[in-house]
Amino acid sequence: MNEKSILASNASKEGAAAPRRGRDVHSEALALIAAGRVRSRSELGEALAMAPSSISLVVQTLVTKGWITESGQGPSTGGRRPRILAVSGESSYVLCADMGGRHAKIGVMGLDGSLQESRSIDFDVTTGPDEGLRVLGAAFDSLMAERPGRRLLGIGVALPGPVDVAAGCVDSPSRMPGWHRYPVGATLAARFGTGVAVENDANAMALGEYSERSPRSGQMIVIKAGTAIGAGFIIDGKVYHGATGAAGDITHVRTPAAGDALCSCGNRGCLETIASGAAVVSLLRARGLDVSTTADVIRLVEDADPDATGLVRDAGRHLGGVVSAIVNFFNPTAVLLNGVLSTLEPFVAAFRSQLYEGCHPLVTKELTIAASSLGEDAGLVGTGRLALQQAFENPHTQMS
Amino acid sequence: MNEKSILASNASKEGAAAPRRGRDVHSEALALIAAGRVRSRSELGEALAMAPSSISLVVQTLVTKGWITESGQGPSTGGRRPRILAVSGESSYVLCADMGGRHAKIGVMGLDGSLQESRSIDFDVTTGPDEGLRVLGAAFDSLMAERPGRRLLGIGVALPGPVDVAAGCVDSPSRMPGWHRYPVGATLAARFGTGVAVENDANAMALGEYSERSPRSGQMIVIKAGTAIGAGFIIDGKVYHGATGAAGDITHVRTPAAGDALCSCGNRGCLETIASGAAVVSLLRARGLDVSTTADVIRLVEDADPDATGLVRDAGRHLGGVVSAIVNFFNPTAVLLNGVLSTLEPFVAAFRSQLYEGCHPLVTKELTIAASSLGEDAGLVGTGRLALQQAFENPHTQMS
DNA sequence: GAAACTTCTTTCATGAATGAAAAAAGTATT
DNA sequence: AATACTTTTTTCATTCATGAAAGAAGTTTC
Numbered sequence A, B: 001m002n003e004k005s006i007l008a009s010n011a012s013k014e015g016a017a018a019p020r021r022g023r024d025v026h027s028e029a030l031a032l033i034a035a036g037r038v039r040s041r042s043e044l045g046e047a048l049a050m051a052p053s054s055i056s057l058v059v060q061t062l063v064t065k066g067w068i069t070e071s072g073q074g075p076s077t078g079g080r081r082p083r084i085l086a087v088s089g090e091s092s093y094v095l096c097a098d099m100g101g102r103h104a105k106i107g108v109m110g111l112d113g114s115l116q117e118s119r120s121i122d123f124d125v126t127t128g129p130d131e132g133l134r135v136l137g138a139a140f141d142s143l144m145a146e147r148p149g150r151r152l153l154g155i156g157v158a159l160p161g162p163v164d165v166a167a168g169c170v171d172s173p174s175r176m177p178g179w180h181r182y183p184v185g186a187t188l189a190a191r192f193g194t195g196v197a198v199e200n201d202a203n204a205m206a207l208g209e210y211s212e213r214s215p216r217s218g219q220m221i222v223i224k225a226g227t228a229i230g231a232g233f234i235i236d237g238k239v240y241h242g243a244t245g246a247a248g249d250i251t252h253v254r255t256p257a258a259g260d261a262l263c264s265c266g267n268r269g270c271l272e273t274i275a276s277g278a279a280v281v282s283l284l285r286a287r288g289l290d291v292s293t294t295a296d297v298i299r300l301v302e303d304a305d306p307d308a309t310g311l312v313r314d315a316g317r318h319l320g321g322v323v324s325a326i327v328n329f330f331n332p333t334a335v336l337l338n339g340v341l342s343t344l345e346p347f348v349a350a351f352r353s354q355l356y357e358g359c360h361p362l363v364t365k366e367l368t369i370a371a372s373s374l375g376e377d378a379g380l381v382g383t384g385r386l387a388l389q390q391a392f393e394n395p396h397t398q399m400s
Numbered sequence C: 001g002a003a004a005c006t007t008c009t010t011t012c013a014t015g016a017a018t019g020a021a022a023a024a025a026g027t028a029t030t
Numbered sequence D: 001a002a003t004a005c006t007t008t009t010t011t012c013a014t015t016c017a018t019g020a021a022a023g024a025a026g027t028t029t030c
Helices: A002-011 A025-034 A041-048 A053-063 A130-146 A184-192 A199-214 A277-286 A295-300 A305-328 A347-356 A375-392 B002-011 B027-034 B042-047 B054-063 B129-145 B183-191 B201-212 B277-286 B294-302 B307-329 B345-358 B376-390
Strands: A066-074 A084-085 A095-100 A101-111 A115-122 A152-159 A193-201 A219-225 A229-235 A334-338 A368-372 B066-074 B083-087 B093-099 B103-110 B115-122 B152-159 B194-198 B219-226 B227-235 B334-338 B367-370
Touching: A002 B367, A025 A041, A025 A053, A025 A084, A025 A305, A041 A053, A053 A066, A053 B054, A084 A229, A084 B083, A095 A130, A095 A199, A095 A375, A101 A130, A101 A375, A115 A375, A130 A152, A130 A184, A152 A184, A152 A199, A152 A375, A184 A193, A193 A199, A193 A375, A199 A219, A199 A334, A199 A375, A219 A305, A277 A295, A295 A305, A305 A347, A305 B201, A305 B307, A334 A347, A347 A368, A347 B334, A368 B201, B027 B042, B027 B376, B042 B054, B042 B083, B054 B367, B083 B093, B093 B129, B093 B201, B093 B376, B103 B129, B103 B376, B115 B129, B115 B376, B129 B152, B129 B183, B152 B183, B152 B201, B152 B376, B183 B194, B194 B201, B201 B219, B201 B227, B201 B376, B219 B307, B277 B294, B277 B307, B294 B307, B334 B345, B345 B367
Parallel strands: A095 A152, A152 A193, A219 A334, A334 A368, B093 B152, B152 B194, B219 B334, B334 B367
Antiparallel strands: A066 A084, A095 A101, A101 A115, A219 A229, B066 B083, B093 B103, B103 B115, B219 B227
């Protein structure tokens, strides 16, 4: 009964018949057109790998529903000229947020998937969900107030803890007092009247990076190396969540170099106690330096402080050691580094070298190891994409 | 033009209209029935996640084409009794082989996925592919001679090295002189006139274990701990191969306890040098004990030899340490142990305990950690399944 | 033993996507 | 400018899979 009902609820949706499984052609078409990746029906046909006849029907419904319009003709390439398609709801947008421990980034993404605005706000996760979501809601309000007459289609939020995506909440977070199973998604959905996608911050970051890569295929691991360490894993274009949604935990892997240092998780010897930004800070303080945040460490390394540079290099090495085991087993197409530490060359270099040394040649042969291309906006882009995906799916919010 | 033609050849097949992309429902249904994984229409519906009505039609065509028959009724579970489905080509079979370094196992699998026979043959991988495949071919011949009038539908072979599944050969194996890119699949296909599936031994083992588990879902990692160490990873019911087909390498992960021991891969500090059966053998010899094979070690441990037991326990612990990093990241539903070492309680106990200690509770909460249920036949069952899958796919060899 | 569920299977009208062919709108060639 | 080719889009009958509802065959409860 259990299994069956789950299957049923997945398979059958809203009474419509036979939507091609796991694929809403209309959403995809809309996204492609909005992103400017296709301009005519025939290009859309190629992009979606569908028959021209089907494309014709899809475009027809999109036009009659008022989502797209035909806007003139394009240049001929030796035959009939294509009729240019464009989204009509150009003014619609989604809101996205990437919450950290001490501050958050919020942004606005257009239907084409472009991040139209990105700003930082003060945000203290330790004040609890009520206050936290109040602050976030107010920030969203001001973004919306700056866009009168434009429609909000959805919201995406990334949180720095284990996220239950289906329930839209965090589960047993280690540094988010009061947030355990607090209905973040439902709260925001009620406040703004739209769908809300909730995801882990590292996963969102991974999705963001993935969506910006040119051959959008393969398996990708994205490591967030900041004050804390996180990782996200993309397979088949989707975030891999694992059996209990806890996949991507890398920060509490035991590593010998960590010795007996006590970790926030209660265990000893976790990677976090030696390779995270927070770890470097406390190691530097132990050496008598006056640092209190990861940003201080960044400054020191940029000023070529030998102690700081050495510790950062060590951090990169230890991270590389742990990741190499995963890469060996997992054989991904790319490993990307993000987070503030990834802006430091010594860190990246040590990470890379450790990865090449610790992995089988067959695995590193065609492996891309690189620093993020999106930088601080990666998480925002990821949550934006999630929000768009959710907005396009199902009970289609009729556009203006 | 290039892109277009590729897309076209993918999308449009043999004039038929709208086959659900990348999926032949009839083959899958047949496979499920033959494998004994479903016994009735309704079970088939759950397994394929299709509507009962569709299943009805699929079964109808399979029956009229003579591939399956209804054979009586099953037990009721509180309602109408299911009508049992079974393949009609009961006499057809596939051959399978699991090649090791010093010997091989070969077997016969029926259409229902049951291993009808399993025997060991002498086989020395170092004699090279020509001789090796001659020996294997002869062994297959005798299995076939014992089954006159029955049809061979396909062959599955597992090899102890990195396998290029698409090409049907091994690529840069470390202990298989002369086998590099030798066309194993093509050679056997030409000799026996059937399709041949070639897979890595650990992957085959993983698939075998997977196919015998009750809720056939989730992500599963299977570790082969024998003279060497290998691992296979199943996701969505399929072997995960990674970007270059090298996924599952666990034996060359660096582990600090290994120190500077030189590994066969040319590197130092690999897990293999301390946690494999071969490693235990050489460590015992260094202590002056008279052992030469992993089987000797097994005997010693069964006789409660303290040295051997201690080293085996260490091996389990080190393996557990490496696997815990992977499990943390990957959050699978199950981790299974196979290989001769997995028959030793001290080994399994140490592995388990290390895994529980080294993993985040959120990950181990619902994690199954167990010794294999299939034992030595796991690889054989896996290759048999692969052979069946291949046989069912494509130009359907019309059954008798 | 009749009524009330359950489970399994089929019937039927419908939606989604298709291929084939034609139409529409160009460009290039004579 | 008439003809021949290209490219883009639509029309139409057809196939695949579906949901809803009914039918078939049991079990459980009162």
